[in-house]
Amino acid sequence: MDHFEGINFSEMWCGIESAPGYLKPVVKVATGGTTGSSLAICGYYNVASGIYKNILVIGWEKLNEGGATTGIITAFDPVWERPSLAGALGPLALMAGMYSAKYGITPEQAAKVTVKNRSNAANNPFAHLQMPNITIDYVMSSQMISYPLRLHDVCPQSEGACAIIYANEEETKKITDNPAWVKSVATSHYYTFGTDDKMYDLPTATMASKKVYKKAGIKDPIRDLDVAEIYEPTSWSELAWTEALGFAEPGQGGKLLDEGITQMSGELPVNPSGGVLSTNPIGATALVRVAEAAIQVMGRGEKRQIPDVETALAMGFGGSLWTELLILGKEKLR
Amino acid sequence: MSEEIEKKIYRGRIKVPYKHTAGAYVERFITEIGKNNKIMGVKCPKCGKVYVPPKMICFTCFEKMEEWVEVGKQGTVKGFTVVTHSTPVMPLEPPYAYGIITLDGADTDFVHLINESDPKKLKIGMRVEAVFKEKPRKRILDIEYFKAI
Amino acid sequence: MSRKKGQEKIFEIKWKTDLPYRYSIGKLAVKFFEELKKNKKIYGSKCPKCGKVNFPPRAVCADCFVEMTLSDMVELPPKGTLEGFTVVNYPFVDPQTGGMRPFPYGYALLKLDGADTYTMHFVNETDYTKLKVGQRVEAVFKEEREGNMGDIPYFKVIKEEE
Ligand SMILES: [Zn+2]
Ligand SMILES: [Zn+2]
Numbered sequence: 001m002d003h004f005e006g007i008n009f010s011e012m013w014c015g016i017e018s019a020p021g022y023l024k025p026v027v028k029v030a031t032g033g034t035t036g037s038s039l040a041i042c043g044y045y046n047v048a049s050g051i052y053k054n055i056l057v058i059g060w061e062k063l064n065e066g067g068a069t070t071g072i073i074t075a076f077d078p079v080w081e082r083p084s085l086a087g088a089l090g091p092l093a094l095m096a097g098m099y100s101a102k103y104g105i106t107p108e109q110a111a112k113v114t115v116k117n118r119s120n121a122a123n124n125p126f127a128h129l130q131m132p133n134i135t136i137d138y139v140m141s142s143q144m145i146s147y148p149l150r151l152h153d154v155c156p157q158s159e160g161a162c163a164i165i166y167a168n169e170e171e172t173k174k175i176t177d178n179p180a181w182v183k184s185v186a187t188s189h190y191y192t193f194g195t196d197d198k199m200y201d202l203p204t205a206t207m208a209s210k211k212v213y214k215k216a217g218i219k220d221p222i223r224d225l226d227v228a229e230i231y232e233p234t235s236w237s238e239l240a241w242t243e244a245l246g247f248a249e250p251g252q253g254g255k256l257l258d259e260g261i262t263q264m265s266g267e268l269p270v271n272p273s274g275g276v277l278s279t280n281p282i283g284a285t286a287l288v289r290v291a292e293a294a295i296q297v298m299g300r301g302e303k304r305q306i307p308d309v310e311t312a313l314a315m316g317f318g319g320s321l322w323t324e325l326l327i328l329g330k331e332k333l334r
Numbered sequence: 335m336s337e338e339i340e341k342k343i344y345r346g347r348i349k350v351p352y353k354h355t356a357g358a359y360v361e362r363f364i365t366e367i368g369k370n371n372k373i374m375g376v377k378c379p380k381c382g383k384v385y386v387p388p389k390m391i392c393f394t395c396f397e398k399m400e401e402w403v404e405v406g407k408q409g410t411v412k413g414f415t416v417v418t419h420s421t422p423v424m425p426l427e428p429p430y431a432y433g434i435i436t437l438d439g440a441d442t443d444f445v446h447l448i449n450e451s452d453p454k455k456l457k458i459g460m461r462v463e464a465v466f467k468e469k470p471r472k473r474i475l476d477i478e479y480f481k482a483i
Numbered sequence: 484m485s486r487k488k489g490q491e492k493i494f495e496i497k498w499k500t501d502l503p504y505r506y507s508i509g510k511l512a513v514k515f516f517e518e519l520k521k522n523k524k525i526y527g528s529k530c531p532k533c534g535k536v537n538f539p540p541r542a543v544c545a546d547c548f549v550e551m552t553l554s555d556m557v558e559l560p561p562k563g564t565l566e567g568f569t570v571v572n573y574p575f576v577d578p579q580t581g582g583m584r585p586f587p588y589g590y591a592l593l594k595l596d597g598a599d600t601y602t603m604h605f606v607n608e609t610d611y612t613k614l615k616v617g618q619r620v621e622a623v624f625k626e627e628r629e630g631n632m633g634d635i636p637y638f639k640v641i642k643e644e645e
Contacts, residue, residue, distance in 0.1 A: 341513050342508055342510065342512075342513050343505045344505070344507075344631070345505055345506075346503075346504055347501060347502060347581075348500060349499060349502075349578055350499065350578050351497070351498075351499045351576060352500065353496065353497045354496045354497075355493050355494070355495055356494055356495070357494075358494075360494070360496075364496075422503050472494075472496060
């Protein structure tokens with residue numbers, strides 16, 4: 001995104017040398033953290049509407065060239081918010097603190113999320129932080145960087161890119177006999193002004209999940225979804241987001257993890273790829289969630305593959321606290 | 335501006351440090367300018383077009399270009415303008431001139447500064463020569479400007 | 484990201500943006516900063532329809548879509564409560580100055596007494612074990628005020644008799 005690399009009008013760079021956008025219509029979509037899921041949903045709209053037959057969607061980020069915290073500050077209100085804002089981590093720390101104060105979620109439960117995701121990442125050759133032997137103690141003894149967030153409670157700054165091809169039904173037959181179908185998509189906003197509400201329980205995720213579940217015929221997400229790739233910028237947020245998505249009752253996200261339901265072998269594995277805690281090239285991050293969900297549906301996950309995936313959920317989460325969701329499936333929606 | 339409007343304006347700045355990984359072609363182009371005062375282009379193996387600044391792929395043939403050629407330090411002005419309006423983010427104090435310059439031996443043009451701010455002394459077709467910076471800083475401005483010859 | 488050993492040094496062009504901008508703050512914020520500068524007072528805006536009090540003052544009620552004007556501005560006490568808090572303890576460049584933001588610093592989501600919305604601001608406590616949700620705080624005003632948010636450099640932790 002422009003404010004991270006300092007390159008405005010970056011779509012102009014989709015020329016002949018990098019992305020094959022030369023002589024083709026190119027559109028830039030940038031919505032902060034949700035950029036990747038907005039890209040995925042725009043890709044779907046472009047093809048499903050009948051306007052294009054085949055399109056290539058690309059998300060990317062080179063956080064080494066700028067800095068996430070500095071760039072994010074420039075995205076907020078210059079008068080009220082920029083003076084004290086510390087990028088995304090400050091507000092995420094506030095949210096984690098409010099969430100744990102309300103429900104009694106413990107640092108151990110949060111640390112378990114990092115342990116789960118970074119050890120999952122060891123099975124993913126594309127992951128940035130692969131830590132097969134990571135322990136709860138290791139996470140809990142890392143430096144406190146913004147109470148209650150320790151260094152290993154938060155996502156890294158990564159460089160990377162992700163691309164997905166969308167094709168209509170006819171074109172799909174020419175490309176693959178094993179596609180992932182988009183069953184439903186939703187975008188939900190709740191943001192009025194930055195601090196009008198606390199929003200640590202991410203109401204937009206609840207709003208969006210109700211929409212996508214209804215369209216895809218999902219009544220019980222734990223039973224009807226086979227895998228979920230969610231956008232967890234911190235360990236604490238995975239617990240809160242799983243509640244918001246209806247995987248657990250409010251305050252029960254820690255229990256959901258403790259019971260092993262979101263583990264690789266659980267009833268609804270969450271983030272077999274290692275999630276955002278392992279890899280975070282921001283403009284690509286949410287598109288990676290969609291790609292990983294598609295990989296699971298297509299059965300191409302190799303060491304990180306969950307057996308017999310029929311239906312997968314992908315989530316994008318952004319700085320303006322909105323949520324985008326996609327449900328992908330082996331079967332077309334009838 | 336009226337006082338009433340002025341009261342409603344918050345004046346801020348965005349100051350952010352960046353680094354840009356420019357790629358191998360830009361690296362060679364800028365390094366040759368700074369170290370050896372040479373201007374290098376690349377040549378398309380198919381159509382023979384010489385690109386300055388260098389690009390990886392020929393826009394007309396879609397061929398990868400790997401043959402580096404030195405082009406002239408002198409060139410011809412294809413177009414120019416004189417900047418007289420001042421803004422806070424300009425490379426020089428106005429007035430200064432920009433030219434579209436085709437170097438001898440190159441088939442593409444590039445934009446650079448010309449050290450002549452009197453529009454009467456500039457004309458399309460005039461000849462110019464690169465003046466190199468004494469202390470290069472790994473920038474395109476290691477060619478400080480072009481001077482009329 | 485750190486480079487692996489033996490990897491070639493990558494050619495990087497370094498630069499720093501320094502872009503001036505002018506941001507129109509709106510008439511409610513003009514009154515807010517005038518009152519802050521002249522009278523050390525804090526003003527919010529109250530929706531004429533639902534009565535929700537916004538601090539910082541907003542021009543449109545997010546619930547009713549009703550516009551709030553200067554006559555809907557109400558004075559709020561300088562005291563409030565921490566709803567959430569953290570101590571920022573990591574280095575980063577502040578894009579307002581181009582230099583490092585000093586850290587650690589206390590940073591909180593707080594609610595002024597009488598307001599229905601929240602605001603984020605600095606708090607003068609860098610030991611997180613001394614902060615809690617529900618902690619009472621009070622705005623500290625600069626003596627030489629200029630009519631910007633710097634006039635309230637931070638909120639200080641206070642003890643109050645019940
Ligand atoms: Zn060619
Ligand atoms: Zn209202």
